[in-house]
Amino acid sequence: xxxGSASEVFxxxxxxxxxxxxxxxxxxxxxxxxxxxxxxxxxxxxxAQLLALCQFLPGPASSQMGFAIGLLRAGWGGALAAFVAFTxxxxxxxxxxxxxxxxxxxxxxxxxIHGLKLVAVVVVASGVLGMARTLAAIALGALAGLLxxxxxxxxxxxxxxxxxxxxxxxxYLALFAGGLAxxxxxxxxxxxxxxxxxxxxxxxxxxxxxxVEAVGxxxxxxxxxxGFVLQVxxxxxxxxxxxxxVGASLVTGxxxxxxxx
Numbered sequence: 165x166x167x168g169s170a171s172e173v174f175x176x177x178x179x180x181x182x183x184x185x186x187x188x189x190x191x192x193x194x195x196x197x198x199x200x201x202x203x204x205x206x207x208x209x210x211x212a213q214l215l216a217l218c219q220f221l222p223g224p225a226s227s228q229m230g231f232a233i234g235l236l237r238a239g240w241g242g243a244l245a246a247f248v249a250f251t252x253x254x255x256x257x258x259x260x261x262x263x264x265x266x267x268x269x270x271x272x273x274x275x276x277i278h279g280l281k282l283v284a285v286v287v288v289a290s291g292v293l294g295m296a297r298t299l300a301a302i303a304l305g306a307l308a309g310l311l312x313x314x315x316x317x318x319x320x321x322x323x324x325x326x327x328x329x330x331x332x333x334x335x336y337l338a339l340f341a342g343g344l345a346x347x348x349x350x351x352x353x354x355x356x357x358x359x360x361x362x363x364x365x366x367x368x369x370x371x372x373x374x375x376v377e378a379v380g381x382x383x384x385x386x387x388x389x390x391g392f393v394l395q396v397x398x399x400x401x402x403x404x405x406x407x408x409x410v411g412a413s414l415v416t417g418x419x420x421x422x423x424x425x
Contacts, residue, residue, distance in 0.1 A: 168205070170241035173234045176203065177249035183403050184250075189369040190284035191226035193291030194402060195233065201294070205237050208294075227251065271421050272414060279387075279413030281378035283406050286391040288370045293396065387412045 176198065184194040192215060199205045206214075214232045218225040227247065234246025264273075379385060391409050394400040400408075 168237040168242065170234075170238045170245040173238045173242040174245035174249045177230060177234065177246045178253070181250040181253035183406065185280045185283050185406055187284060187374070188224050188226035189374060190287045192229060193287040193289075195226070195229055196291050196294060197287075197402065199233055205233065210236075271417050275414045275417030276410055278378070278417075279410030280406070281374075282384060282387050282391065282409040282413060284374050285370070285378050285388045286395055286405055286409065287402070288374050289388075289392055290396050292367050292370055383416050387416070 180191075180194055180198060184191050196211060200208060200211050214229060215225070218228040218232070221228060227250075230246045230250045231243045235243035238245070379388060387409055390412070391405050394408060395402070395405050
């Protein structure tokens with residue numbers, strides 16, 4: 165049963181629609197931070213499962229993910245509310261930017277747009293890190309179980325090193341079964357089964373196009389690194405990270421521009 169209301173979903177996605185700068189890959193990072201970490205509407209396993217499905221389907225993954233989260237939270241009304249609330253602000257802003265772009269090609273305008281690209285790098289990188297941590301714990305548990313199975317070498321008949329010999333086979337079989345059970349238990353969730361490639365896909369997108377399109381200098385690297393620390397270590401809200409990246413980009417652009425230009 166849905167646990168929330170369409171109005172609740174609309175408010176949450178409207179906030180994201182007004183502050184989630186960057187492309188679809190960056191949006192997926194915002195969604196994880198908002199609905200997995202902050203609001204806890206779904207866990208890492210369910211989020212990764214949905215993300216794998218959205219990556220598999222044709223079309224924009226972030227729009228599909230938002231629709232799916234709204235559907236899980238508040239049914240079909242929540243799905244529609246999520247889609248409208250998240251998409252409408254972006255559509256209106258696109259019209260506004262399209263009308264301003266031909267008239268404003270100033271250094272400040274270009275620096276502000278560049279700062280928004282740096283925001284996308286920070287958000288996607290933090291999302292990749294968060295999902296990789298979860299998958300790493302599962303993978304290590306499964307590997308431990310498989311290694312336990314691998315190290316149990318069944319001796320030849322009559323050569324059991326366990327005292328009493330009668331219980332030797334049972335001990336070895338119990339060790340083997342325990343290791344196999346540990347591996348199976350670690351791999352039981354959708355995040356391990358169907359979504360293991362998801363962080364790799366996001367990492368690939370983080371490099372190209374997100375990093376390649378945004379980072380072009382040592383100064384950009386410094387801005388992104390500071391923004392990453394602010395979001396991951398200091399848990400600064402997304403809007404604060406946006407203000408930092410855009411502001412730093414503007415200052416960098418002013419310092420780099422010729423005097424009097």
